[in-house]
Amino acid sequence: MTEEHNIAIAGLGRIGTLFLEQVLESDCGLNVVCVLEVKDTPGRQLAEEKGIKVVDLDGLIQIGVGVDVVFDMTGSGSFRSKMQNKYEESFNSYTAIASPAIARLVWSFLSDEYLPSIHSSKHQAMVDSMLEQARAGILK
Template identity: 45%
Template sequence: MTKKQKIAIVGLGRVGSVFLEALLSKANKGLEIVAVAEKGDTPGCRLARANGIEVLDVDGLIGKSSDVDIIFDLTGVSAVRQELREKLLKSTNRHTVIATESIARMIWIFIADTELPDIHAVAGY
């Protein structure tokens, strides 16, 4: 049996919400969404809760990060990405990686028939 990739998503706005929905449709294909981080009450946040996915803040997610293989940062905010990197570095976790929107867009090509919303400026790594 293949080991499941344990995923977390930060940011469940327009981009993160549709990404979450697409990943949920592939959940039995070797991945598990273990947590999300979102401040607002977005449709994606409600979808996560409806599917039994834990909704946390960034600190809570970093505390759980030893159980996460990949954190998708879909906020489009470079300060959030920097915060994630710094807090992950300060933790003892050397396992979890942070995937940017560029990586999410590449994955999207393989899992969906529609386009991922293009609403964020390029935040880079």
């Protein structure tokens, strides 16, 4: 018997949609409780078709420990920080936030196919991180 794990997926762009599709196709014990996506993407449409709740960040936080793991597929360090802060403010130390690297690890157990990176390379991820730090005033 497979243990069920309740998950949420934040960000249903190109990569988040592929991840959602793979989880839905797999009998892997991952139950998608909700997704977070503000735009009308194919991933959001798929979630709605499957009856999966589409929530905003506050809606996710309200679910509380009903979500074991949030897979952050947004590619946004600022969103990840905001989500982490909201969880801390709600005293939820149970729900884990998994990075795209962890999602790739999970993907490797679910599929033989290649999951493209949110960033085209580690170097692009580093540049994106530096740009976000500059926008936040951390780097000058």
